[in-house]
């Protein structure tokens with residue numbers, strides 16, 4: 001993770017839109033109010049299977065609220081969110097995980113006193129079929145799931161380049177902890193992975209490694225939704241970008257289109273659109 005710090009990221013991923021346009025997640029005219037605050041205002045976009053979609057916007061634009069609405073933390077005031085055609089709005093969080101949506105958080109939320117391996121195995125539990133009696137009495141199904149969960153957790157740790165599965169999460173480096181969160185989310189075998197500012201606090205070399213990891217995740221067939229403030233990373237890794245400002249969608253398109261969009265430039269520079 002040290003030799004690529006100053007190289008511009010490979011932007012080939014931005015040249016071609018995804019070949020298949022099968023809708024995976026539809027945010028259908030979603031409005032979400034917190035009292036007087038309109039955190040999302042008639043937001044409408046579709047995430048297609050197999051793509052890496054960036055969700056960007058200045059602080060307070062509504063990005064995390066949008067993630068929270070997709071993952072069952074909040075129910076939209078108006079509109080709905082559909083995943084593979086099924087309504088997710090208002091469903092319990094664990095049901096949404098079982099449908100195939102996983103996420104990481106802006107602030108690291110690991111179990112610090114558990115090992116890296118155990119943290120990932122907790123993620124895999126979302127799909128375990130072991131009944132309570134089977135777990136209590138250690139019936140064969142329990143051991144079978146325990147073993148396969150452990151093997152898969154080892155594979156996932158290798159996938160995110162964590163070499164110390166037995167280390168307590170709190171003893172891992174900051175970068176490792178962030179990657180461990182990703183491994184734990186992947187352990188739920190998601191169809192869609194939502195990453196909330198995964199590069200926060202990373203140095204350029206760590207960002208380059210993360211860019212490669214996100215592509216590797218997509219190459220395994222997982223669709224990725226990425227909230228990220230680092231424009232170099234966003235422009236380098238996403239296929240398309242949706243831009244929010246004050247809860248409204250102000251732009252959507254290929255990274256190059258979004259980068260040159262006057263409304264987006266104005267939103268980031270904090271000047272009125274017609275002055276940009």
Ligand SMILES: Nc1ncnc2c1ncn2[C@@H]1O[C@H](COP(=O)(O)OP(=O)(O)OP(=O)(O)O)[C@@H](O)[C@H]1O
Nearest residue numbers: 034037038039057058059060061062063064065066
């Ligand atoms: N639980 C809540 N109660 C009240 N207001 C909220 C709540 N969550 C978010 N908001 C407000 O909704 C708006 C959107 O916030 P949100 O966190 O979604 O923005 P963001 O784009 O993720 O910002 P950042 O980049 O700073 O994380 C903000 O005005 C915020 O203060």
